[in-house]
Amino acid sequence: MDSKLFLFFLLLASPLFAQKADTTITLKAIAGLQYDLPRLSVRPGTRVTILLENYDDMAHNVVVTRPGARLNVVNLALNVGSEKNYVPQTPLVLAATKIVIPGAAERITFTLEKEGIYPYVCTYPGHGFVMYGALYATTRALPPLDKDPNMPPTLKPSSGHIDHGMTSASPHPFAIEYPMLYRTFIAGASPAAIVVSLSPNLSYCWDAGQCRLRYAWAGGVDNDPQWDGKGNKLSKAVGPVFWREDSLNYPIRVGSPDKMPVVQYKGYRLLNRLPQFRYVVDGVEVTEIIRALPGGKGIVREFFTNKFLGKPIFFKTSPQKNSRYTSSIGAFKNGVLKVPTGTMKFSVTIQKL
Numbered sequence: 001m002d003s004k005l006f007l008f009f010l011l012l013a014s015p016l017f018a019q020k021a022d023t024t025i026t027l028k029a030i031a032g033l034q035y036d037l038p039r040l041s042v043r044p045g046t047r048v049t050i051l052l053e054n055y056d057d058m059a060h061n062v063v064v065t066r067p068g069a070r071l072n073v074v075n076l077a078l079n080v081g082s083e084k085n086y087v088p089q090t091p092l093v094l095a096a097t098k099i100v101i102p103g104a105a106e107r108i109t110f111t112l113e114k115e116g117i118y119p120y121v122c123t124y125p126g127h128g129f130v131m132y133g134a135l136y137a138t139t140r141a142l143p144p145l146d147k148d149p150n151m152p153p154t155l156k157p158s159s160g161h162i163d164h165g166m167t168s169a170s171p172h173p174f175a176i177e178y179p180m181l182y183r184t185f186i187a188g189a190s191p192a193a194i195v196v197s198l199s200p201n202l203s204y205c206w207d208a209g210q211c212r213l214r215y216a217w218a219g220g221v222d223n224d225p226q227w228d229g230k231g232n233k234l235s236k237a238v239g240p241v242f243w244r245e246d247s248l249n250y251p252i253r254v255g256s257p258d259k260m261p262v263v264q265y266k267g268y269r270l271l272n273r274l275p276q277f278r279y280v281v282d283g284v285e286v287t288e289i290i291r292a293l294p295g296g297k298g299i300v301r302e303f304f305t306n307k308f309l310g311k312p313i314f315f316k317t318s319p320q321k322n323s324r325y326t327s328s329i330g331a332f333k334n335g336v337l338k339v340p341t342g343t344m345k346f347s348v349t350i351q352k353l
Helices: 003-013 070-077 224-228
Strands: 022-030 039-042 046-054 063-065 093-096 105-112 116-121 132-137 180-184 193-199 202-207 212-217 220-222 236-238 241-244 252-254 263-271 274-281 284-292 298-305 313-316 323-327 336-339 345-352
Touching: 022 039, 063 070, 070 116, 093 105, 193 220, 193 284, 202 284, 212 236, 212 298, 241 298, 241 345, 252 274
Parallel strands: 022 046, 039 132
Antiparallel strands: 046 105, 063 093, 063 116, 116 132, 180 193, 193 202, 202 212, 212 241, 220 236, 252 313, 263 274, 274 284, 284 298, 298 345, 313 336, 323 345
């Protein structure tokens, strides 16, 4: 063979001229805050397409991070809103899908140039501390699954209790910083429950399905049944409930205290880790922020509307044995607060007795 022709074929066979290998992986989001595949393996230099299919009844995404960057990305995502799909703008993120609603699918394509362990994680608030996996770019054998330190806590062996990587004094899989938000299943709420622990001794459940606060209690939340299950177990409120909404009552009424409103949930965003719930009541946009009273003695519900109205707003309460209501704009009469026409901001305090 001619020496020049031989060199040409030799160059084509070299890594500089080798085409990138392509692979497509179907990854499923399933019940229990899990992906169906806890780890994946490809060769370095592979062009990877991940198709995320959501088989769960809550929204998820998948974010591929740089090696060792999962927790940093998850913490950064706590301050990112739904309009950005809870994906922070950072070089630590290699690729990310949009938020995928139940029954839908999204795909991402990226190339793993270097050998390494690339975490993939759901950055929906609260999910990323337990819902993740590891994408290995390697030609080496992987460690046994039960000894792989990159696996989520739901796969770690235990004697009836998941080891979340913390001391026995804490059930949480991450450093504790309040307030903490959990998207979970809990008794007394729809499957779209959002639990917020304002402190170790004060928590509440906000129901996105019914677009209202459901109850508040003096204590924290035990999510171990959720994390240890397959989506068929409930988180538990730890501590006495001091306030609970009547299931037949919706508190905010427009124009008349006796008229049940039409309500639409619009989502929430985080401000300094505190959720701002957004919803529409009979055409009036409302933002609600719930804060802790000093000393954990109750909660303050702050309401903001988007426009002046030519009719009043009413706040209607349920009878309570373990708490009492006060307001920033007036007094309750027979369980009803009349918000003066034109008011765009008011608060309702629920104090423990």
